[in-house]
Amino acid sequence: MATSQAASHPIAAHPNPRRPKRGSYKPMPETLALLKVSGNPINGLGEAVPRRPSPFFWHPPDQHPWGELQIAARQSSRSCPGSPEAFQAAYNYPELVPVAAARNEGPAERFAAEATAFALAHEADDVGIAPMDPMYVFEGYRIDEPWVIVLGLAHNYERLKEVPSDETNGVGVVDVGDQYARGTRSSYALANWIRSQGYNANPYPGPSAGALVLIPPAIASGLGELGKHGSLISRHFGAGVRLAGVTTDMPLVATNPDRFGADEFCMSCQVCSNACPPGAITDHKQLVRGVERWYVDFDKCIPFFAEAASCGICIAECPWTRPSVRPKLLATMAKRLAFKPIEP
Numbered sequence: 001m002a003t004s005q006a007a008s009h010p011i012a013a014h015p016n017p018r019r020p021k022r023g024s025y026k027p028m029p030e031t032l033a034l035l036k037v038s039g040n041p042i043n044g045l046g047e048a049v050p051r052r053p054s055p056f057f058w059h060p061p062d063q064h065p066w067g068e069l070q071i072a073a074r075q076s077s078r079s080c081p082g083s084p085e086a087f088q089a090a091y092n093y094p095e096l097v098p099v100a101a102a103r104n105e106g107p108a109e110r111f112a113a114e115a116t117a118f119a120l121a122h123e124a125d126d127v128g129i130a131p132m133d134p135m136y137v138f139e140g141y142r143i144d145e146p147w148v149i150v151l152g153l154a155h156n157y158e159r160l161k162e163v164p165s166d167e168t169n170g171v172g173v174v175d176v177g178d179q180y181a182r183g184t185r186s187s188y189a190l191a192n193w194i195r196s197q198g199y200n201a202n203p204y205p206g207p208s209a210g211a212l213v214l215i216p217p218a219i220a221s222g223l224g225e226l227g228k229h230g231s232l233i234s235r236h237f238g239a240g241v242r243l244a245g246v247t248t249d250m251p252l253v254a255t256n257p258d259r260f261g262a263d264e265f266c267m268s269c270q271v272c273s274n275a276c277p278p279g280a281i282t283d284h285k286q287l288v289r290g291v292e293r294w295y296v297d298f299d300k301c302i303p304f305f306a307e308a309a310s311c312g313i314c315i316a317e318c319p320w321t322r323p324s325v326r327p328k329l330l331a332t333m334a335k336r337l338a339f340k341p342i343e344p
């Protein structure tokens with residue numbers, strides 16, 4: 001059966017020489033010295049009351065304790081062939097046009113359809129729309145627009161599966177940079193189109209964190225479900241998808257969440273937790289800022305992430321990311337869920 005075949009995918013036999021086996025990896029002392037404090041309390045691990053996320057990694061270095069570690073992580077990524085050029089394109093933010101003085105009035109349904117079609121015609125591979133929620137905004141930041149449009153940018157699986165990268169092989173991290181660059185172009189193009197219609201719009205392209213935490217609105221707007229590895233799993237691309245956002249006051253209509261069984265599948269799968277060299281992926285859900293959900297141990301992930309050019313093994317290895325496996329998983333889970341409807 002596809003499910004058990006995927007779940008027992010043997011990482012030990014993986015031919016990628018850049019992947020230490022789980023348990024054999026030891027962080028370098030100089031990396032550990034830069035960790036300084038634990039990230040898990042800052043993320044609200046164990047907290048029962050909902051609150052906004054605190055600014056974390058990839059925010060300006062004076063907003064969190066890991067400024068030097070962030071620099072080391074960036075250097076490790078940029079030491080890979082092709083990576084500096086790919087990320088330069090991702091940070092090449094186009095000009096934002098002024099909001100047109102004449103407003104194009106119309107029904108929310110039409111604007112939602114037009115904005116979606118525009119994004120899909122400008123490099124986005126998937127689009128969802130959610131009402132803005134203060135819980136999506138990092139503490140200390142402000143977003144005034146009432147809607148968020150989330151864009152999905154699919155990875156090239158053949159390139160993504162080469163992660164992690166190093167000085168000898170940059171294929172995986174270049175694909176990460178390339179998808180960030182598509183997210184930059186797509187989110188700025190959409191924001192500019194909305195502005196040309198007389199509405200305010202702001203892009204949140206990554207690869208920096210920005211004001212908007214992207215996975216929660218992506219889940220709310222139907223782009224996918226949260227996986228055990230802490231990334232979103234899409235029915236179309238698995239976890240091999242980057243996210244970008246556009247916030248706006250253009251009248252829109254929300255798209256529905258999509259539940260296809262990824263959360264349920266994670267209950268009995270351990271591919272990512274076995275593949276993660278530092279063992280950062282926890283096998284049970286935990287309470288984080290008032291929500292019981294999958295959570296990745298930042299303190300264990302970040303040293304390997306910083307040393308191994310942004311790693312990415314967990315999203316590449318997830319069976320949902322593999323194009324040959326995904327259709328079988330969808331079919332298996334559709335059958336399973338038909339007998340056991342999941343909670344809303």
Ligand code: B12
Pocket residue numbers: 043053054055056057058176205206207208209210212213214215216219226229230231232233239240241242243244288291293294295296298301302305310311312313314315
């Ligand atoms: C900081 C950051 C990191 C940090 C810390 C990540 C972490 N888990 O804490 C580090 C550097 C370690 C990191 C690593 C990676 N990251 Co990162 N990261 C970010 C960034 C910039 C901000 C996230 C953040 O501040 N997290 C800290 C707090 C908020 O984390 P948390 O409470 O544990 O919440 C996480 C999830 O549970 C979920 N979430 C948050 N609140 C809620 C609430 C509910 C109800 C639910 C269900 C979920 C949920 O979102 C958070 C994602 O980190 C986002 C982009 C963005 N603006 O959102 C990308 C982002 C999350 N990263 C991404 C990816 C892919 C990765 C990597 C695979 C690296 C790579 N090569 O691509 C690894 C995976 C590590 C892991 N297993 O989480 C993608 C995920 C795409 C997807 N398919 O979901 C994002 C969205 C970037 C993008 N623009 O596409 N990342």
Ligand code: SF4
Pocket residue numbers: 227228229230265266267269270271272273317318319320
């Ligand atoms: S996130 Fe992917 S690899 Fe990890 S447990 Fe879930 S299905 Fe398996």
Ligand code: SF4
Pocket residue numbers: 229275276277278279280281296300301302304305310311312313314315
């Ligand atoms: S990105 Fe972090 S959680 Fe994912 S496999 Fe690498 S070290 Fe593990």
